[in-house]
Every structure is written in structure tokens, then in C-alpha cells.
Amino acid sequence: MLKINHCNAECPCTFSKAYCMAARYRYVHGISSSEIVKKFAFSSIFKYGEELLTCFAKPKNESRLPQRKGARIALEKLFSFMSSGLELTESCLRKNIKGVPESDWSVVVAHHLLSKLAVSSFYLIDQSRGKQNRCPCQCGESLTGTYGDSSIGSPEVWHGLLDILMSVSVKFMSFEDPDSLSGSGGHYIVRGKETDLKSIREQIIAQSIVFSFFQRKLHPEYVHHLIPSIGISKDMLVVYLYDCNNDILLESSEMPYLTTQGALVKPTIVALWLVLNYEFLCSGITKGMNDSGVKSNFTQLVHEKLKLYDKVTVPCDSSCSGEEEQWTWGARPENDEPAQRFSDVNMLQPWKLSDSS
């Protein structure tokens, strides 16, 4: 659980300029009197997903399929990926680790990994990342997603572009080393520099919070609004979840999803599957989280700007800043008068610095 100490969520800031100092909540241990980070099991907020898997894994005569269509499709997606999709995805990700522009890499991950595990295989890619119809890894497959305007938010507060927009929002770690850019097409993955997801932590938190408000606006019918966002690097991923009803912000550990040999890490794949299908598999915050009384403090920090978060849109609509007064030639307030006024504008001389120059 995270507590935000300072942030600029009240300012008209893009995600790349978002400032958000958030610390993990600590409590004092009764016996040792030392401060300990409050942790929860990842599965504790995905009880529906956990039950679904354990019910299916029982002996044949007791094994049960989920009744809900979405959950059934989710289960089918996981099994089909684990049985037949794993090798193809591994080979596509492997051949794209080196020498591929980061924008293409993110599309390959969205196409071969994220969309294969999600109930809806559609994804919207930030249009600045290209515009091809086929997967850039040359597997020949048509993309199940499309390029478009992936901006989100309200221009007067946190807003910006999402790398990938699905049922979750996705932020890719930039692989580009600014020193190695060589004009056109010089964006290559630099091994060893790209794995630190902490460098984009503040951005993902800002994105997660905005995305949660957006999902609540889009789906007020959801039983809870603990909404995940994912940060992905070349081989690790991290999940942030924000519940805008209860003002609770959660951060997962960084999870490796691809080994150095290019094999997918199955426990992380299951975790990713839970996250991508949270509408069917996430059970919301736990009683323990609720009883702890720990809040992220976001709603307190943004004060009256909170109402702008309730109005976030996709795409981020510049006209939604309509509350601002239109610029006109109308009379100005007194204080906007020039501090020094010449009596006759026709007597103005060429502009000169003061005599001290």
C-alpha cells in the first residue's frame, strides 16, 4: 500500500512531468518495535481468479467451469496461451530483443503477450509509435489492435498519452539511450540500462490514478473500482492498482516475465492474466486493507481539483477545459494595467535598457 506525500496532481501536467513522491506504508512491529512494510499476497485481491483456477484444477468429476461468459473466455485464453501460444510468443519476443526500435518492441509485446491473455484482444497503440497493420516482428500476423489517439485525462490536471490502452493502461519502459541515437532509425535497445522500472514509477502512478477515475466514469456498474495499470520493461513488469472509491493505491513487486534465455516465466504470466482480466478476476481491496484505514492521500492532496478527475476523457479533450474563460478583447482587471505608463505613445523611443548597462 502506498501513501503519497507530495505530488503535482493539482497542476496541468503531462504524465512525463508528473511528480509523485509515494512511500510504502510501514507499521511498527509489536515485538521488535521495528518498522515493517505492510504487504499483501498478490492473490488476495484476485480471489475470483484464484477460485476459478482451483475449481477447474480439481479432479475431473469435481472440476467446474465458470458460469460467467467473460470468466470462461479468460480461462480459455490462459489455457490456450500456455498450451499452444507460449513457444510462438517466446520466439517472437526473443528475436525482437536486439536491434528493434522500442516503439516496435512495445507493439510486439502487446500483440504476442498482452492481447493473447486478455478476454478482449483489442488494444489501442499510441499513434506516434507507427501505423502498420501487421506485427513488426515479421510473423506476418495482422494486428488485433490499432493505432490512434491514446491520450487520457483532463488538461487542467494530470493527463497524457498511454503507450497502450486496453482494459488496463500500459506504460513501456523506454529502451532508448539518448547518447546512442544516430539520426533516423537510431533507436535501439541498450541492454543493461532498460530494466529499472523505478525510473518510470511516478509516471505509472499518475497514469494509474487517472485511469482508475476513467474506468469508474466508463463503468459505474463495476462492483469495485480497483483498477490496474502495468509498467513493462524488456524483462520485468510491475502493477499499480488504484481504487478511486476508497483512495487506496497498491504497488506490486517487480516481476520477471522473460528469462535471459528468452523463456516466459509462468507464475508472472498467470499474474499478468489476472491483471489483464481484472473485470472478471479481481475481488477488490481486502478487508485487511480496508480495516487498516491507510489511504493514498491523493484525494486530500488534490483538494477541489478532484472534480476534474471525475471528468477525465479518452482522448484527452482540450475543449473540456471549457470552464476557463475564453480570451477576448474585453476590459482588463485594474491590476493588469502597465506598471509604468507613457503619457504619449507617439513619443516612444526605441527600447533601451536602463542606464546601468
Ligand SMILES: [Zn+2]
Ligand atoms: Zn509478431
